[in-house]
Amino acid sequence: MTAAEVAELAGTSVATVSLVVNGKTAGRVSQANxxxxxxxxxxxGYVVDHTASSLAKGTSNIVILVAPDLSNPFxxxxxxxxxxxxxxxxxxxxxxxxxxxxxxxxxVHRLVALRPAGLLVEAPDDAFLRDLPAGAPLVLLxxxxxxxQAPTVNFDLTSGISALLTHLAAxxxxxxxxxxxxxxxxxxxLRRTLLERGAAAHGMDYVAIPEAASLIxxxxxxxxxxxxxxxxxxxxxxxxxCATDSHAYGVLGKARELGVSVPGTLAVTGFDNLPAxxxxxxxxxxxxxxxxxxxxxxVRALMAQRDGSDEHADQDRPTGPxxxxxxxxxxxxxxxxxxxxx
Amino acid sequence: MTAAEVAELAGTSVATVSLVVNGKTAGRVSQANxxxxxxxxxxxGYVVDHTASSLAKGTSNIVILVAPDLSNPFxxxxxxxxxxxxxxxxxxxxxxxxxxxxxxxxxVHRLVALRPAGLLVEAPDDAFLRDLPAGAPLVLLxxxxxxxQAPTVNFDLTSGISALLTHLAAxxxxxxxxxxxxxxxxxxxLRRTLLERGAAAHGMDYVAIPEAASLIxxxxxxxxxxxxxxxxxxxxxxxxxCATDSHAYGVLGKARELGVSVPGTLAVTGFDNLPAxxxxxxxxxxxxxxxxxxxxxxVRALMAQRDGSDEHADQDRPTGPxxxxxxxxxxxxxxxxxxxxx
DNA sequence: CTGAAAGCGCTTACAG
DNA sequence: CTGAAAGCGCTTACAG
Numbered sequence: 140m141t142a143a144e145v146a147e148l149a150g151t152s153v154a155t156v157s158l159v160v161n162g163k164t165a166g167r168v169s170q171a172n173x174x175x176x177x178x179x180x181x182x183x184g185y186v187v188d189h190t191a192s193s194l195a196k197g198t199s200n201i202v203i204l205v206a207p208d209l210s211n212p213f214x215x216x217x218x219x220x221x222x223x224x225x226x227x228x229x230x231x232x233x234x235x236x237x238x239x240x241x242x243x244x245x246x247v248h249r250l251v252a253l254r255p256a257g258l259l260v261e262a263p264d265d266a267f268l269r270d271l272p273a274g275a276p277l278v279l280l281x282x283x284x285x286x287x288q289a290p291t292v293n294f295d296l297t298s299g300i301s302a303l304l305t306h307l308a309a310x311x312x313x314x315x316x317x318x319x320x321x322x323x324x325x326x327x328x329l330r331r332t333l334l335e336r337g338a339a340a341h342g343m344d345y346v347a348i349p350e351a352a353s354l355i356x357x358x359x360x361x362x363x364x365x366x367x368x369x370x371x372x373x374x375x376x377x378x379x380x381c382a383t384d385s386h387a388y389g390v391l392g393k394a395r396e397l398g399v400s401v402p403g404t405l406a407v408t409g410f411d412n413l414p415a416x417x418x419x420x421x422x423x424x425x426x427x428x429x430x431x432x433x434x435x436x437x438v439r440a441l442m443a444q445r446d447g448s449d450e451h452a453d454q455d456r457p458t459g460p461x462x463x464x465x466x467x468x469x470x471x472x473x474x475x476x477x478x479x480x481x
Numbered sequence: 482m483t484a485a486e487v488a489e490l491a492g493t494s495v496a497t498v499s500l501v502v503n504g505k506t507a508g509r510v511s512q513a514n515x516x517x518x519x520x521x522x523x524x525x526g527y528v529v530d531h532t533a534s535s536l537a538k539g540t541s542n543i544v545i546l547v548a549p550d551l552s553n554p555f556x557x558x559x560x561x562x563x564x565x566x567x568x569x570x571x572x573x574x575x576x577x578x579x580x581x582x583x584x585x586x587x588x589v590h591r592l593v594a595l596r597p598a599g600l601l602v603e604a605p606d607d608a609f610l611r612d613l614p615a616g617a618p619l620v621l622l623x624x625x626x627x628x629x630q631a632p633t634v635n636f637d638l639t640s641g642i643s644a645l646l647t648h649l650a651a652x653x654x655x656x657x658x659x660x661x662x663x664x665x666x667x668x669x670x671l672r673r674t675l676l677e678r679g680a681a682a683h684g685m686d687y688v689a690i691p692e693a694a695s696l697i698x699x700x701x702x703x704x705x706x707x708x709x710x711x712x713x714x715x716x717x718x719x720x721x722x723c724a725t726d727s728h729a730y731g732v733l734g735k736a737r738e739l740g741v742s743v744p745g746t747l748a749v750t751g752f753d754n755l756p757a758x759x760x761x762x763x764x765x766x767x768x769x770x771x772x773x774x775x776x777x778x779x780v781r782a783l784m785a786q787r788d789g790s791d792e793h794a795d796q797d798r799p800t801g802p803x804x805x806x807x808x809x810x811x812x813x814x815x816x817x818x819x820x821x822x823x
Numbered sequence: 824c825t826g827a828a829a830g831c832g833c834t835t836a837c838a839g
Numbered sequence: 840c841t842g843a844a845a846g847c848g849c850t851t852a853c854a855g
Contacts, residue, residue: 420762
């Protein structure tokens, strides 16, 4: 099924078919021809070949999301948000490396060879950003501190963590620990830093055990907790902040096994507010990170970029709405959900 | 960066460049030229343009996974399995509709317009299969009963549910209920059917409330449970099988709220064995469905299909290994994990 | 408003 | 073993 066959049936040229199926008829195709083509398209069930179209246009309608891992249910929400905001004009291609690894330079090039309409990169590292050839519009997700390298959409961790520390201090905790994520991305570095700096401001001590970290997975977190709990306990830690809810699940499970009472002996908190967090036992106190809003925000930033450069090209205006939208990109709110575990 | 530039630098034709970068040099390119091209490729950082290559070849290296929803953490595992088995030769494109809806005919055509190397479809419905234009190699996941329509990879629900019923009967239950999924796909139909038929064989009654169903999401399940619990209770139901672990989480949460003791008053079970299921309270008894193995199996079936038709084309042999592999496609084991909730 | 034609960057018979 | 050339199916100036 090709445009040539449609043209044949409609009695027009393929150029006209292309104009019609792409909706570029204004002042260029007669109403009569529009209708002929449309009816031929319907009759033959014609769909524009994406590959040929992309080659001719120089760009595809594929938007690629690069994510380090998908076993964390958190990403399901991000993807929902992206899909919802993207609409049916674009296709979402997912590139995952798994196990907290980042894509290699080869992976990056393979992605760019797809001529994507946009690249959405979750928690990129330096190597990724360095290897990335120019070309595709780029938006970073969950990459605090990289705002100068590309349009970025982030959570308002400062507020969320401040609320968490206030809550912990009010419950009488004076020494807190942190179970980190092994994926050393900015968002986790920032969580740790904010905790460390904020603790003092709230009259608490931050007991640092940098090795206490695991992948985003309850089993790994459980093992890490089993290993480091004695040190935290001996240091007087009564509240353990976990890098994600998935980490917290593992801690909760292992604590039960070890007979460590939560929140009596140890308060436990997470980040994300996954659906199961209200159901685990004890129900998890956590900083909610609305993944869907993050996904939506990322797509908006992508579109702003596209529109911005369009205007730029069309009108040679250095500060189009794209640039404005970018500068104004708001942080995604992160609020504390207090339940039973802390 | 094009093949022409590489050819220029290497002092060869673009045809030779193409042969080299595609590894089709055997008996066709001299060692000297191979090295010249390779070094030019390295120097220029050349990567084959995927779009142009796909157009010329007639097929891309994109494999598309069509999934109804991604908020269910279960799919994270399926995707991991697919990625792992796919290797770096192919790219995985994800197409999601969300909220348990299936892709429309328009979506389907857009997908096929990408000329995918393969289509992996999770829980397809009739409309999808009907609208699907021939062309791309197809594998169905989680589609019991559709084995005759396309190569399919399924869980061994029969064994898993039989084990579940045996366990429930041994614990003295005589009347069981089922909280269904609203996404009316084969796998859920089959779970219900096996439960209904199997109950009698295990000396139990199946109390049918067909309307008792929700999307795969704890909140929806909680609401459904709140609504139908009185009817189940009045009918003497002491064990409630939930369509997925996510459903069960909602039931557990709501039961606690309502003061329904689990498993004392009501035993609750799920399907999937998500990471959080060991941590929820009470820990969930569930039928484990290894998503990663499902993903791997699907890719193997896809490759078998590809190899099969290759051989077929090359040697005109009606029963190549592809066909054999297909017929032998084993069910993915589903085993019962007994914890505290039932 | 219309169509012939060039071009997007590759791959693959084909002739040598 | 090598390269010129056709072709993949579109899109987009361009001339009319």
